[in-house]
Amino acid sequence: GESVGLHLPTLSVQEGDNSIINCAYSNSASDYFIWYKQESGKGPQFIIDIRSNMDKRQGQRVTVLLNKTVKHLSLQIAATQPGDSAVYFCAENRGSNYKLTFGKGTLLTVNP
Amino acid sequence: DGGITQSPKYLFRKEGQNVTLSCEQNLNHDAMYWYRQDPGQGLRLIYYSQIVNDFQKGDIAEGYSVSREKKESFPLTVTSAQKNPTAFYLCASAQGLSGYTFGSGTRLTVV
Numbered sequence: 001g002e003s004v005g006l007h008l009p010t011l012s013v014q015e016g017d018n019s020i021i022n023c024a025y026s027n028s029a030s031d032y033f034i035w036y037k038q039e040s041g042k043g044p045q046f047i048i049d050i051r052s053n054m055d056k057r058q059g060q061r062v063t064v065l066l067n068k069t070v071k072h073l074s075l076q077i078a079a080t081q082p083g084d085s086a087v088y089f090c091a092e093n094r095g096s097n098y099k100l101t102f103g104k105g106t107l108l109t110v111n112p
Numbered sequence: 113d114g115g116i117t118q119s120p121k122y123l124f125r126k127e128g129q130n131v132t133l134s135c136e137q138n139l140n141h142d143a144m145y146w147y148r149q150d151p152g153q154g155l156r157l158i159y160y161s162q163i164v165n166d167f168q169k170g171d172i173a174e175g176y177s178v179s180r181e182k183k184e185s186f187p188l189t190v191t192s193a194q195k196n197p198t199a200f201y202l203c204a205s206a207q208g209l210s211g212y213t214f215g216s217g218t219r220l221t222v223v
């Protein structure tokens with residue numbers, strides 16, 4: 001979920017388990033959301049996106065769920081692998097100028 | 113292959129120096145962005161440009177400057193006015209939001 005202060009939320013899972021990473025947003029005008037994966041020392045990589053006219057979208061091993069009522073976004077990773085260990089960010093577009101606003105991220109650690 | 117390239121990967125700055133971080137893209141994207149990332153923090157927008165010869169301040173523009181003379185290039189100068197420049201800097205480009213692509217970053221350290 002969203003973090004407060006300087007410490008990232010962390011999620012530790014066993015290899016093969018499913019992971020769920022959460023993100024809350026506050027702006028009801030946000031109409032587009034993206035999940036990114038960032039490995040240590042690298043730039044963020046696009047994982048999956050969703051528009052506000054949808055509540056679910058699936059990719060390869062990943063599913064994004066959007067609950068506009070409670071302004072909540074989640075990323076589900078199926079059969080989590082050690083290579084999935086990274087920081088995961090949600091980003092939202094608040095409807096103007098192609099700017100994205102990023103959450104602080106969640107650190108996912110996959111234990112073999 | 114199309115992509116976005118940041119250089120250098122590591123950069124060291126002495127007190128009072130200006131340094132320039134390079135960002136080049138061959139994706140033919142109109143928009144380019146600079147973000148700053150501090151440990152345990154999300155990405156904060158420094159400057160962005162939606163078209164050549166035009167750019168706007170982001171949330172933390174003080175102590176930074178940019179130029180956009182060519183579509184492919186969006187260099188960021190960290191000036192001596194930036195009192196706490198040590199951070200990881202990320203450049204991105206986009207053609208519409210779904211094409212938002214990041215470079216691999218530059219780690220700047222004050223020595």
